[in-house]
Amino acid sequence: MKKLLKYIANITMILSVPAIVLAGNEDRVGQSGAHELLINPWAQSSGWGGSNSALVRGVESMSSNIGGLSFVRGTEVAFSHNNWLKGSDIKIESFGLAVKSGESGTIGISVMSMNFGEIERTTEDQPDGGAGTYKPQFINIGIGYSKAFSNSIHGGMLLRIVSESLSDVKATGVAVDAGIQYVTGFNEAKDNLKFGISLRNVGTPMKYSGEGLTYRNQTVGSAQTINVLQEQRTENFEMPSLINIGVSYDLKLAADHRLTPAVSFTSNSFIRDQFALGLEYGFRSLFMLRVGYTVDKKDKNAIITDEISSLIGPSAGVTVQAPLGKSKTKTIGIDYSYRSTKTFDGTHSIGIKLGL
Numbered sequence: 001m002k003k004l005l006k007y008i009a010n011i012t013m014i015l016s017v018p019a020i021v022l023a024g025n026e027d028r029v030g031q032s033g034a035h036e037l038l039i040n041p042w043a044q045s046s047g048w049g050g051s052n053s054a055l056v057r058g059v060e061s062m063s064s065n066i067g068g069l070s071f072v073r074g075t076e077v078a079f080s081h082n083n084w085l086k087g088s089d090i091k092i093e094s095f096g097l098a099v100k101s102g103e104s105g106t107i108g109i110s111v112m113s114m115n116f117g118e119i120e121r122t123t124e125d126q127p128d129g130g131a132g133t134y135k136p137q138f139i140n141i142g143i144g145y146s147k148a149f150s151n152s153i154h155g156g157m158l159l160r161i162v163s164e165s166l167s168d169v170k171a172t173g174v175a176v177d178a179g180i181q182y183v184t185g186f187n188e189a190k191d192n193l194k195f196g197i198s199l200r201n202v203g204t205p206m207k208y209s210g211e212g213l214t215y216r217n218q219t220v221g222s223a224q225t226i227n228v229l230q231e232q233r234t235e236n237f238e239m240p241s242l243i244n245i246g247v248s249y250d251l252k253l254a255a256d257h258r259l260t261p262a263v264s265f266t267s268n269s270f271i272r273d274q275f276a277l278g279l280e281y282g283f284r285s286l287f288m289l290r291v292g293y294t295v296d297k298k299d300k301n302a303i304i305t306d307e308i309s310s311l312i313g314p315s316a317g318v319t320v321q322a323p324l325g326k327s328k329t330k331t332i333g334i335d336y337s338y339r340s341t342k343t344f345d346g347t348h349s350i351g352i353k354l355g356l
Helices: 002-021 058-063 066-071
Strands: 075-084 090-101 105-115 137-148 153-165 170-183 193-203 214-220 225-231 242-249 257-268 274-283 287-296 313-323 331-339 347-355
Touching (some): 058 075, 058 347, 066 105, 066 137, 066 153, 066 170, 066 193, 153 193
Antiparallel strands (some): 075 090, 075 347, 090 105, 105 137, 137 153, 153 170, 193 242, 214 225, 242 257, 257 274
């Protein structure tokens, strides 16, 4: 067990080197793609504003810190719907499943799909439309495993397949996430200080290809007209790799009341680094209310002086959870979160989670 823990820790450190070296470089903005990987689609954890990487648990950990997946006791199922950047008509649907494997391991799968609606198709001959519509499809599927190496240390890794496609153009790639969470103490009464470190979106470059990048060109000769099929070449683009470090502390206000502040730092490879603060009030395991605030680290000497990310600003969320029947371990919860954005009218998320 110690060897496996050391192995995962070494992999995390090795893979984090490129993310740290190239972190927060605004000169590289626009050189990465697959930015949907930066979106937390889950209604519960997104209310923290990204500050909860040290304490995220269950299915939702597959979008922030995979180490938290091992806290699932039996089976967990989650669904989430996002009205992303309200006014843009973009919807995000997510599904996650986590199942306990053995005494201390958990296997999980997550699916995230972005729906952009139907977009008017235009051509050189019909620049104003009238050529029908098309529907872009962005989807990523993650398969992860996390293990509790002790009462204090939880770590895991996740493999993610990324696909972006139109009817005749497609790009695919594979990314790896790794994460570790550390909880102080060896019993519930002392487990109030938590640390987390996660590395995300380290993977293969992606490149668009397909028939949509070819077109026919007519060359008029002296004797005849020749139709030539030409293909446009596209450049590779990198995935938005990052490394996140977070800490949280549970304050017991009374017998059934808890207050948890959290803070995290995200070192991005292709956009500005970000800081996030969060605070959650909890009444038993029945009601949780949380707020968060995310800011980016600006460089006064940079050419780009305005915000370059939609994932900054205040956020808030609420969770109502109840036991299923007489069982204390089986629960059902409804989550809602709101994230403000500089453009459009913010992002609304609603989800449901079953603990079985």
